[in-house]
Structure formats: structure tokens, C-alpha cells
Amino acid sequence: MAESLKAELAGAGAVLTQSALLDRLNSGDLIISPLLDREKQVGAGSVDVSLGTKFITSQRSQITEIDPRALNNEQIREFQRATVTTFGQKLTLHPHNFVLGCTFEFIRMPLDLCGFVLSRSAYGRAGLLIATATYVHPGWHGCLTLELENLGEVPIILRPLTDVGQLVVMYSAKLNEHPKLKSIPVGPAFTSLSKDPRWKKLENLEKNL
């Protein structure tokens, strides 16, 4: 391995602790905004993140299955519906139900950091899972989509600004430049399965086999 790469990877994978998190937040290159209660939210090795107001709920529909390859935007809208739960309102997540939410905080990951979103243990123990696709890339911008699921047997009430998650930030090998963006989400994103360019290639491959 080249020496320069070795040096670059030396710290990669290490989790940023409180002082490093505060340094990076205060320098303005790591952005998690707004932190309403900075002292409480920036913990020993993670930053608490809270629920925003926008949700995508699943609804009963006439489609019989989710075939990622055959899915189009209209079908997605048939089984997923965007809703807003404003401050003062609540959303009830029934046992084994699934909704998409987003962080209230806007996040910009610098080019040399990456992160993982995890449930806060207090909510996890109550049965709330908040993220399945947990990785945040270096250079990522926006409000993170949270996949909220109630794994317990009792309904859980969700309210905006409830700090349900934590963002663990780690060093990574540095990207040379900001990756070009597809979007900058400020609410939960519908699944983008239908846009996967791999389906076209796969179809062509199948025709020729």
C-alpha cells in the first residue's frame, strides 16, 4: 500500500468524540443544524438528532406486490403518501407499522467524515427502530430519511422534535471533491428503486442470455 494512502487511512474509521465533534461543528465544516440544545445533543461519541414534521406513511393499495424493477412513480404514490405532522400534533405508529420520517436537523457531511444513524437506546428499548439504511456518505447534504418501525406490541406516539436518533460520525479517507448531487432532501424521500439504472442493464443481459 502506498505510504500516502496508508497515512490517509490511519485515522479512518475512528469515531469522533465530543471535543472533536464540537471542533468540527464550530468550524462549520460539519453541519448539523439547528442543534436546539447543543450541550445535551452533542454527546460523548454521537449527536442526537430529532424528528422533523414530514412523514411518508404506507397505505393499503391495489398493487399486489412491490417488484422493484417494475415499479414506477405512480405505483409508489399508491402505497406511500406524504403527510405533515406539525408541532403540537402527533403521529401514532402502531405495532409492526412502518413510516418514513426525516431529521429536523439539516446535515452536511464534510469530505473526510462519514456517519451512521442509530436509534437512541431509550427509544430502541421501547420498540422503535428508526433506521435501516443507516450510512451517511462523505459530502452528503440534507435532512436524513429515517425508516421508523414499531417492533413492539404497543402503539408509539411520534412528535416532531423528539430526539429519537443519534448520528455517529467517523473519519473516512477524504474525497477529492464534492460529489455531484441528485437532490438535497429536506423531507423524507420516496423510494428511488424505480430509477435504478441497473434494471435496464439487467433487462438487456437477460435478453442476450
Added chain:
Amino acid sequence: MKSLETSVFVDAVAQKTASLRELLAEFRRESLRNTSQHFIRGVQAVVDAVEAFHKNRMRHTNENFSNQSSFQDEQKRFYSKLSLQLLAQVHEKYLPLLYSGRQQNEFLVLPSIRRAISLFQSEVELSLVPSCEFNYMYDGGMENFVEKTVGILEQYLDAKNKGAVRAVLDPGQKHPRWITFVHFPVVERNSALNLVILGHEIGHLIDQIRQLYKQLPFELEKESYNKSFEEVCGSPMRTKAGGAKGDQLTFEDVFTRAALEPQFRAQCIAVATNWIREVIADLLAIHALGPSYFFAFSELLAHGAQENRPSDSHPAPCFRLNMLLDELSFMGYFGAASARAEGEEDKSKTQSKNDQSRVAALLSASQARVLAELPTTSYKGIMDVSQKTIEKYLDQIRSLVRPSISPYSYTADKYQREVPLVIDALVQGIAPIEALVNGKFQPNSIPAILNGGWELYKSDIQSFYERFRDNIPIQDRLSTFNQLLFKAIEASEVVRLWQKA
């Protein structure tokens, strides 16, 4: 209608009350965004009051006139018709406002607007009403609408039952004195840039609260008035095609000067008053929102494809643009601020100077075009009188408006301090919610967010667009830009409220 049985009227009240209740419960469940929750509860209270009134009167009639069947019928019909009229009013006046509330933007902008209004007056609630007409409008609102309805109903109660309607209202439920509505084109609901025009409509509300327009020593400009009146008196009456030949009759020949004068004066006063109120709203908006209001107003004129002509309700667009530019000059936007930054060496101040110069350059370019068009505006008759009157009073209007808004005026100094930080965030694709000032994170002000958005949009939006992959359509990039502004407006307001909580 005599052919309808009395029970039809009585039942109609019950049916209509039940239907309205169901609808209102639905609106309450939805908790419409950007709609005053007091308004929804107020409408509910009106329905409750009408229902209580109707039940009370039916019981009273049954108990007191049981042996006078025809009088009893008459009474029941009367009270039922009265109740139905009030319920019809709820249906026609209030429900459209609630229905349109479903077409709101998904971000909360009302708390910021409410905060701005509360600086001038408490007990005023505002709802934003998306409209299918391409028009921004302030409709004056309703004062004490629950109390007024209850008052009407109480008048019809006998002494023994006085207070029976009022008693059904929740005593803990406080209804604001004014419920006001600002209508905006639904097509613009997702454009933070365009919705800056709301500032003008809120200016009308502040004018109404402060009664600014009433403080002017109003008198029509004499010279233009006399000239225009002479023209009216001497202008020929229209005759039907093929009418009698001979000398053409004038207005004066037919109506006499004494009859024409009051009518002409009233028309002139009406138009000039409308214009003065528009000028006041414009001045309040430009002070509150800085150049962003000028840019948004310019774009509104383009959308409406209006020619530079005055109307009964509004002065000529070119006159308004020129007046806004004059006011921005008074606020320090033409050169003075950039001159102040002269000689500053540190990087941030040099950046500020550049940004200040950039907005000054944008405004100067607009000014050159406005000044070229201004003399070509044509004013005749009542329009000429109104224009001369408004020109005569413009300095007084400014003197009246400036002190009332000066603590909140978004001057060039504030712009210079705040806007570059917003632009810097936006260029990087970051929602400009907070800025790091003197080592502390502070929520960006709403004018800073909007001005940052407009300046970048007008001068260098390409630098934002370049952050996206090539296959992302421009409209999606612009939509994202507006969403970042909305997110910043909503979240910065939450930060401010959190700090107070």
C-alpha cells in the same frame, strides 16, 4: 314558503348543523397548516352557538305556545330560517377559506408572519389562503366574528333565556379580536422567492392596525383636480349611433356642474385613497424585507404581464418601482454601504463589500430602466388627479411610515452583516438556518434568508445549480433552492421559539 311544512325548516337546521359539524371536525383533525387554529375553532363556536340558539327557541316555543298551533308554527319557521341563514353564511363565507387551507405549502411560514404582526398588535390572527386567481390580496378580515354572531342570536332570546347561547361557548376558549386572511396564488405556494409579496399584504394589515392612512391631512391636488373637472364638464355625452344630429351635448349641459362635482370628487378621493394605501403597504414591505421585496415585486409584474398603466386600485407599476428604489436608497442600498466597507482588510468584510456591491449593481441596473420608462406613464382625468395628489403627499407618507417601521427596517447595514453568510450557505447547498456570529450559532433572520435567496438567484444561481448532476432538470434544482429557503424559514423560527420556551 307556505307550501313547506314547519318541520321541514326545523329538520333542515338539524341536518345542516350535523353536516357542518362533520366537515369542521375533519378540518380540525387535519390541523391545517398556515391556517389560524383560532379561526377553525371560531367557526366551530359559531355552529355551536347557532345550534344552541335553535334548540333553545324550539323548546321555548313548544313550552309556551302549545295551545296556539299557528303562532307556534310561525315562531318555529322564523327561528329556523334565521338559523339557516347564519349556517348558510358559515357555508359560503368560511368553508371556502378552510377548504383552500388544504392547498398549503408543507412548510410552516405562518409563525414567522405571526411574529412580525405581533410587533404591531396582539390579538390578530392571520391565515394564508391559496387562491386559484393569480392575485395577492388582503381582505380586511373579520373583527370579533364569534362575538358578533352570538350577540345577534342573544338579541332574539327572551329575558328568561338570556345568556343561553353564550353559555355554550367554551369559557376557556379565547377568540382573537381580528381574524384576517391573505390570499395568494396557489401556483406560488412552493416558491419562497415569490411569496415575498406577502410582505405587501401584511403591510396592508399593519396599515389597518395602525390607521396610518387616516393620519394624512388629505386633500386632492387642486390644479390637476380643476383641470380634470373642466375636462369632464366639457366632454361630450356619448350618443347612440345614428342619433339626432346637431350640436353635441356635454356632461355639463345635461347634469350641471353642481351635480357633477360631488361625484367626481368622490371618485378622485376613492382612487387616491386606494393608491395611498398601496404606497403605504409598499413602503412597509420594502422596509421589512429590503431588496427582496423589490425583486419579488418586479417578478410579479412580469407574471401579470401588466403594462405600465395605473388602475383604480393601484398606482402605475413604474411609479411604484421607482418609489421602492428611492426608499432602498434611503435605507443605504446605493453605494453608501459599499463605501463604508472601503478600506476594510479582513476577508469577511471584503466579501461583504462585494455582496453589497452586487446588490447595489442589481438595483442600479433596475433603476436605469425604471427612470427611462417613468416619464412615459400616461395619466388622464381621475388618474392624473390621484397621481399628482400622491406625488404631493409622498414625503408626508414616507415621514409617517418610516418611524413606525424603523426598528425593524432591513437597512443596508443589516444586509451587509447577515446576507453574505446566507449566500455562502446556499452556494454550498446548505439550508441557511443558522449562522456562526462571534463564535455563537444564531438563527438567520427571515429578511436575511429571503434577501440571500434573491441575491443569489438574480446574480449567480448557476453556482448553486452546478452542485447537481448534469441529468437533474433545472426546474428540480430551482425547486430544491426554494425548499432550502423554506426549510431555513421554518427551522430558524423554531430556534427562536425554542430559545424563548
